[in-house]
Amino acid sequence: MADNGFISLEKVEKVFEVRRKTGFLRRERREVRAVDSLSFAVARGEMVGYIGPNGAGKSTTIKMLTGILTPSAGRLRVAGIDPSRERRRLAHRIGVVFGQRTTLWWDLPLIDSYRLAHRMYRIPDARYRENLDRCVELLELGALLDVPVRQLSLGQRMRGDIAAALLHDPEVLYLDEPTIGLDVVSKAKVRGFLRELNAERGTTVLLTTHDLQDIEQLCSRVMVIDHGRLVYDGPLAGLHEAGESERTLVVDLERELPPVEVPSARVVRVEGPRQWLAFPAGQSAAPLVAYLAAEYPLVDLSVREPDIEAVIAKMYAEKAVS
């Protein structure tokens, strides 16, 4: 049996039956295909971004990969284990962080949650201490260990949750929206830690996110799912091309002017002295800025990244046409 990846899915399907009230006692049954013939493989040590709009099938995939849900059809393996059949054996080899739901003990000091993991996962003492020290240092948890979890900020709690998922040396780490709601500093800390974890330990990381910067800074590969199907699998740059996405340059001029004229960019909006210019996401903003600065009375400017939903929406619009 040749497994072509550390995580591998072959034609995996997940069909839910949804019952909907249509009358006083009448109910309508409808099948919803949350994941439809999904196949992909992730090699050991890869760091992959798994993105898609809400309801696209992301969480359903993660739930099947963690053994929470049983697939309706297809073959699925993580580290050689069939997740739904050997849920508890798999649990020792994976770490899971649900961005919105903490697994930490609310009323107890942070360290207590780690002690529970130590015993529940039967982590050897030396290993536990080593991993804990490492997480405490890199995630800056030292001052927080004796603080009850309910008193931690969102960013602190997320860091705490990530540490809790890593004490038992998982080979795979699933992160569901790990930076959602975090401030800039916390985001940077979390990203830095994940990069190092992946580089030094070779931990395979699969992360879902709405934040394109997470992907940009962490993942060499991105998979896009929509309507339960994989619609893109490759580098992030390629996604921009495939979606023909555009970045936006917002310029503040000294005074109100007619729309500026710049090669390879077009003005999409004008509001007083402020103008919005769209240009291809794959292209550098530097020549554009240089040109504007030379030709126009420029006061300030900023670049806005395209958001993931827009990129995917556009990809879809184009597919529908062709």
Added chain:
Amino acid sequence: MGETGTGRVREGVRAYLMIAGMWIRSTMAYRASFVMTTFGNFSATLLDFVGIMLMFSRVDVLGGWSLPEVAFLYGLSGTAFGLADLVIGSMERLGRRVRDGTLDTLLVRPAPVLAQVAADQFALRRLGRVVQGLLVLTWAVARLDIDWTPLKLLLMPVMVVSGCGIFCAVFVAGAAFQFLASDASEVQNAFTYGGTTLLQYPPTVFAKELVRGVTFVLPLAFVNWLPATYVLGRPYPLGLPQWLAFAPPLVAAGCCALAGLAWRAGLRSYRSTGS
């Protein structure tokens, strides 16, 4: 799954104790609140029995049973239910976990889900009900003139433990049902809290059909009615053979096995539907 049944049970008990311990420590974070709710719980259950005593200030017998005899039933059912409620009473919260999705966080841990759910929100304050049940039982035994034999003495602890097992089975089956209908905790309460209230009164005050149902369908009668009538030397209303007084352990084992199957079916359904 390449794991023996006893190994699984041992794993479950181990996880249960760890999680219950964490909940005890969590409640100790609010010590004053713990003391007050424990005292409150104890007083509330005490008042519960006062209600029965008040009733007996008007009548001398209820369905042919005296106050100490009713107290005997009350104490047995209260203790058995109290123990079950202490050990796995929070399982009724499963529906909430299903609805808000936090059940998933339990499913990614290397411990049996049943043990984790059973230990969820473990509350030591529930000891209040057990203590009250034992007090009433002690009072009843002291007031009653029971013709003790070794067999009757042995039956006392067996009754309490089996009764606890039967109530545990009802809790587990109720929780399993919540996988299908996540807002069904009230249905479960009808069987658990309702069941224990029913058992506090002598079977003679109820209609035959109800007694039959509680004996043969949902066998709560084996918690106290059947064995207690034997200890008190009274006839059981349905005219059943006397040896059935010793059936509670078997009935409890059967109930637990069925509840276990229901739990597995419920969890399987959750894992295939995710809701």
